[in-house]
Amino acid sequence: MIGFDPTDEQALIVETVRQFVVNEVRPESRPCDEAHALSKDVLTQAHELGLVANGLPETHGGGGERSALTSCLIAEELAWGDLSLAIGILSPSLLGVPVTDYGTEAQQASLLPTLCSDSFEPGSLAIVEPRFDFNPLAPTTTARKDGDGYVLDGAKCLVPWLDGSGPVLVVASDEGRPQAFVVPRGAKGLTATPERNLGLAGLPTVELALAGVRVPEDARLGGAAGADIAALVDRGRVAMAAAAVGMARASFELARDYAKEREAFGVPIATKQAIAFKLADMAIEIDAARLLAWEAAFLLDEGKPVTREARLASDKARRTVLQVADGAVQVLGGHGYIRDYLPEMHLRNAGGFQSFEAMSLL
Amino acid sequence: MPISFELSKNSVLAREHYNKIALEQMRPVSREADTREHDLPQQWVDFWWNEGRKGSPGDPTAEGDGFVTVCIQAEELCFGDAGLYLRMPTAALGGSAVGAAGTPEQREKFMEPFKSSPHPVWGAMAITEPGAGSDSAAIESTADFDDATQEWVLNGTKIFCTAGDGASQVDGGFVVVWATIDKSAGRGGIKSFVVPANTPGMELVGLEKKMGIRASDTATLRFDDCRVPRENLLGSAEVRGKGKKPSGDKGFKGAMATFDASRPIVAAMAVGVGRASLDFLKEELARQGVTIRYDAAPHELTAIERDVMEMEAELQGARLLTWRSAQMMGQGKPNNLEASMAKAKAGLAVTQITQRAVQILGPLGQSQKLLVEKWMRDAKINDIFEGTQQINQLIVARRILDYSSAMLR
Incomplete structure (x- = not known):
């Protein structure tokens, strides 16, 4: 039956996350952006809420309550707070979800308990490559079978790289098929260079150079069976669609509130149709994008094919967040352009969604 | 209802049912109905009256998607042909108005022909005027109460009245007409009245030639001392904003x-x-x-x-x-x-x-x-x-x- 209401349990989770976002995440939003670093306190506190661990398997210390839809709601709320912090907070999913879905028993046993432990441990997924024709399903980074292991060569970028000791999951072409490899951060031949990007300034990301990085045979995710990278890309698209909706909502609310306060020609500018209609369009498109993301997440939970829906939802959300963030800067005018206000940061963040491939997974 | 994008059984049945009608009954006559703009698409109208209006299969007692299913019907039939959809013999927006603002007696009386008439009947809503479209509070058609006969007397011109030909000309149908009973009260004075088809004083002046939905009859209706009984007013006759606020008023709002x-x-x-x-x-x-x-x-x-x-x-x-x-x-x-x-x-x-x-x-x-x-x-x-x-x-x-x-x- 068609429905649009979160369950009581989902509503409670959303409310909890929202309170956390208002009290803890938002105050750190601009400071993180300026410092090019995430607040450790916020990451630790968020971890205590179990937002990622709740969805990981019970056998390895997780909550066993996997739901793409619930994760979608969480991602929206967190990104409504701050996109960099949201991706940071959810980063354990970058390792947790692929290992849960495709990892061998040994890989699960070695990697999942850390993500479910008492202290925050980030995840890291290297999928994007620094080229305009980057294709997540046809990486130019290669994994070549060599003796009893693999040798990885290539370059990655936009790799979340939070303080931690865990490995990075590298997507590389293995005999023409994309596969994922568990690579220790200190692996020989692996060089991580911190990045500065248009957006996501608060989130530490790196460019990874892989020059003859040797990993053992059991580093391949899923062992002989391997992993379905296309399915992970779908999950990433839905997650990032939800995050885009969340940030768009934040941007819209700033514009709306500013327009009601700011007076020009003796009246609040929100009473002018030129502004009011722009805000109405924002609200409509955000809701449309959200419903598309929900539908894709719903299908994921149902185990149905979702490639089309995930693609449409992420493309729609990407267009929407850029349009809304740009509109918000416009509504604030000069104030939207200065860093005293958040819309300029939202707009910089919004500009990158085309490249934010699988920066979170659900 | 928890977040779900899976249609109920009844919705799925409705979708299949109306999709079949769209493809088998509407598409084959779609071009012809578009070309013969003001002709009644008889075959379609007869089909709907005899078969289509029986509704879709499914268990009416089963929990379903409610109003969503109505939207699915509209989507499927307009996937067939939007003009023919608007030409279906139904109470349409006139029925919605009677349903929303009418008393049980009014609903019973005015909707009865849509069940029992031996021939197809139509309902319509007449709001827009030559000088008032989006600003529907600016309408100038008037309704005056004649104490002697206990009748409302309507005067004015309505344009862009969808299904206005059928609703005004075929016995059993009706047009819901918006008119003001007190111009000085603005929107508070605007009321709606049920005018049965062929009521003296209601004249079909013409039909629009349009860019699209040509199968749909878009009428201009003139009301010249058109009299309807007191009980054809939908909602209360009291004027909002004058004296005490009447409770249960379903006038303009x-x-x-x-x-x-x-x-x-x-x-x-x-x-x-x-x-x-x-x-x-x-x-x-x-x-x-x-x-x-x-x-x-x-x-x-x-x-x-x-x-x-x-x-x-x-x-x-x-x-x-x-x-x-x-x-x-x-x-x-x-x-x-x-x-x-x-x-x-x-x-x-x-x-x-x-x-x-x-x-x-x-x-x-x-x-x-x-x-x-x-x-x-x-x-x-x-x-x-x-x-x-x-x-x-x-x-x-x-x-x-x-x-x-x-x-x-």
Whole structure:
């Protein structure tokens, strides 16, 4: 039956996350952006809420309550707070979800308990490559079978790289098929260079150079069976669609509130149709994008094919967040352009969604 | 209802049922009905009266999607033909008005012919005037009460009255007419009146020649001392804003509230036309060996693939907004904001989708051998009637800003 209401349990989770976002995440939003670093306190506190661990398997210390839809709601709320912090907070999913879905028993046993432990441990997924024709399903980074292991060569970028000791999951072409490899951060031949990007300034990301990085045979995710990278890309698209909706909502609310306060020609500018209609369009498109993301997440939970829906939802959300963030800067005018206000940061963040491939997974 | 995008059994049955009607009963006569603009599409009207109105199969006692199913019916039938949909012998918006603002006695009386008449009958709503469209509070048609005969006397001219030919000319039908009983009271003085077909003083002056939905009769009606009984007023005769606020008044506000129910349906109609166009486009592309690669990297997409994906996302976005507003409506939740969001989104999205399909298909989009050009013409009305794009933006804006109509004009 068609429905649009979160369950009581989902509503409670959303409310909890929202309170956390208002009290803890938002105050750190601009400071993180300026410092090019995430607040450790916020990451630790968020971890205590179990937002990622709740969805990981019970056998390895997780909550066993996997739901793409619930994760979608969480991602929206967190990104409504701050996109960099949201991706940071959810980063354990970058390792947790692929290992849960495709990892061998040994890989699960070695990697999942850390993500479910008492202290925050980030995840890291290297999928994007620094080229305009980057294709997540046809990486130019290669994994070549060599003796009893693999040798990885290539370059990655936009790799979340939070303080931690865990490995990075590298997507590389293995005999023409994309596969994922568990690579220790200190692996020989692996060089991580911190990045500065248009957006996501608060989130530490790196460019990874892989020059003859040797990993053992059991580093391949899923062992002989391997992993379905296309399915992970779908999950990433839905997650990032939800995050885009969340940030768009934040941007819209700033514009709306500013327009009601700011007076020009003796009246609040929100009473002018030129502004009011722009805000109405924002609200409509955000809701449309959200419903598309929900539908894709719903299908994921149902185990149905979702490639089309995930693609449409992420493309729609990407267009929407850029349009809304740009509109918000416009509504604030000069104030939207200065860093005293958040819309300029939202707009910089919004500009990158085309490249934010699988920066979170659900 | 928890978040779910799986239709109930009844909705699935309804979709299949009305899709079959769309393809078997509507599409074959679609072009002809468009060409013979003011002729009654007899075959279709008879089909609907004899078969179509029986409804779709399914267990009426089973828990279902409620009003969403009504939207699915509208989408499927307009996937068939939007003009013929509007020409169906039903009470249409007239019925919605009687349902929303009428007493049980009024509902019983005026709706009876739609069950028992031996021949097809129509209902209609007459609001727009030559000098008042979106600003429906500015209407100038008048209703004066004649104490001697206990009748309302209507005077004025109504234009753009959908189904106004059938509703005014075929016995058993009726037109719900908006008129003011006190011009000095502004919108508070506006009431709606049920005028049965062929009431003396109601004259069908003409039918519009339109860009699209040509199978639909869009009438101009003139009221010249047209008398209806006292009990044909829907709602209370008391004027709001004068003296004490009457309780239970369903005058202007009641009339406007019918839009909260009709806008999801119009949005669904729009989605149906848009889908007709988009489905055809994808089928034609497939015939030419072009398939849409949803897993391709952005730089690999052709312009056509990019266009089609965007059209699909916008159409589905419009459909989901529509279902949300309908679902809330069915649950008795206020849906004024959501209904206007759906209508604004669907009207514009579908206008753009059908235009884009014509562009992409080039000469095929132009040709009257196909229906793509017709769908572009049919689609545009959805961005105009039942509240233009701009009126719905205005409603959405007021809601999100928490502004009254006085604060945001």
